[in-house]
Amino acid sequence: MTRPRAASQRFVAQLPTRVRSRVEVIYSPILEIKPLPVKIDTSGVRGLILTSANAVNAAVSLGVSRHLPAFCVGPATTGTAKGAGWEATMVGATAEELVAFLLKHRPESPLLHLRGEHTRGNIALRLTESGLTVREQAVYQQRLLPLTPEATAAADGLLPVIAPLFSPRTARQFADIWTGSAPLWLAAISQATADPLYSLDYARLKIAKEPTPKKMQKAVKKLVKHAMRVEGNETTD
Template identity: 80%
Template sequence: MTRPRAASERFVAQLPTRTKSRVQVIYSPIMEIRPLPVEVETEGVQGLIFTSANAVHAAALKGVDRNLPAFCVGPTTTSTAKGCGWQAEMVGATAEELVGHLLKRRPKSPLLHLRGENTRGNVAGRLTESGLTVGELPVYQQLLLPLTSEATRVAALDSPVIAPLFSPRTARHFADIWTGSAPLWLAAISQATADPLYSLDYARLKIAKKPTPKKMRKAVKKLVKHALRVEGGAVPD
C-alpha cells in the first residue's frame, strides 16, 4: 500500500474478507502529509471547498470555522468533513464535477479552496474566471518518500505484487522509484493516475470505473483474483 499509513489502513480494512485473506499486505507509504504553518483567514468567506480529506484534517487542526458550508469532492472527503463538524455536501466525485456543479448552482461567494501544495484542476482559478469569487490556500504539503526496505525486498522476489495508486503524482513517483523484478499488477484510481504507469513493465493495469474508494476496492479485488489465477501463491499488496 502506497498511501499514507492511516489512509492505507482504512482502505485495507474495507476490502472484502476473502480478498484480505489471500494477500500479504505491505505498507510502504511513498507520500507523507504534513500540515503547513499557515493561518486560515475566513472573515467574509461564505463557504469552503475541500478536494481531499488531508485538507479537511489540516483545516480542523487550525480551527477553521465549522459554521461555514463545505463543498466536497468524493465520499471520503465529505464524510471526513462531516466527522470534523462541517455541514459538508458532496458536489462531485472529481474536481471537474465540483467545478461544474458550483458554476450551475452559484452559491454565495467568496469561497475558499483549502488544498495541498501540489494539486490539479485549478479549481479556484476556473471558478473565478467563470464569475464566482474563489480564493485558495495550501494548508498541507505532500512529501515524496522512497519504498521501505520491506517493499524493496519483496519487489525483488518472484511473487506478484499488486500496487494500488491513488493520484497522478504518486503514480509518477512510483514509476520513478520502482526497480523490482516481481510481476507487477497495478490498480489506478483514474486515467490520469494510470498515464504515468504505462512506462513500467507490468503484468496488468486496471483502472477503476470511477475515482472512488469503492471502485478501487473492486479493482483490487479483481486484480487479486486474476493474479492468483495466473501466478499462484500469496500476493503482496
C-alpha cells in the same frame, strides 16, 4: 499500500475478508502529508471547497471555523468533513464535477479552496474566471518518500506485487522508484493516475471505473483474483 498509513489501513479494512486473507499487506507510503504552519483568514468567506480528506484534517488542526458550509469532492472527503463538524455536501466525485456543480448552482461567495501544495485542476482560477469568486490556500504539504525496505524486498522477490495508486503524483513517484523484478499488477484510481504507469513493465493495469474508494476496492479485488489464477501463489499488496 502506497498511501499514508491511516488512509491505507482504512482502504484495506474495507476490502472483503476473502481478499485480505489471500494477500500479505505491506504498508509503504510514498507520500507523507503534513499540515503547513499557516494562518487561515476566513473573514468574508461564505463557504469552503474541500477536495481531499487531507485538507479537512489540516483545516481541523488549523482551527478553521465549522460554521461555514463545505463543498466536497468524493465520499471520503465529505464523510471526513461531516465527522469533523462541517455542514458538508458532496457535489461531485471529481474536481470537474465540483466545478460544474458550483457554476450551475452558484452559492454565495467568496469561497475558499483549502488544498495541498501540489494540486491539479486549477479550481479556484477556473471558478473565478467564470464569475464565482474563489480564493485558495495551501494547508498541507505532500513530501515524496522512497519504498520501505520491506516493500523493496517484495519488489525484488518472486511473488506478484499488487500496487494500488490513488493520485497522478504518487503514480509518477511509484514509476520513478520502482526497480523491482517481481510480477507487477497495478490498480489506478483514474486515467490521469494510470498515465505515468505505462512506462513500467507490468503484468496488468486496471483502471477504476470511477475515482472512488469503492471502485478501487473492486479493481484490487479483480487483480487479486487474476494474479492468483495466473501465478498460482500468494501475492503481496
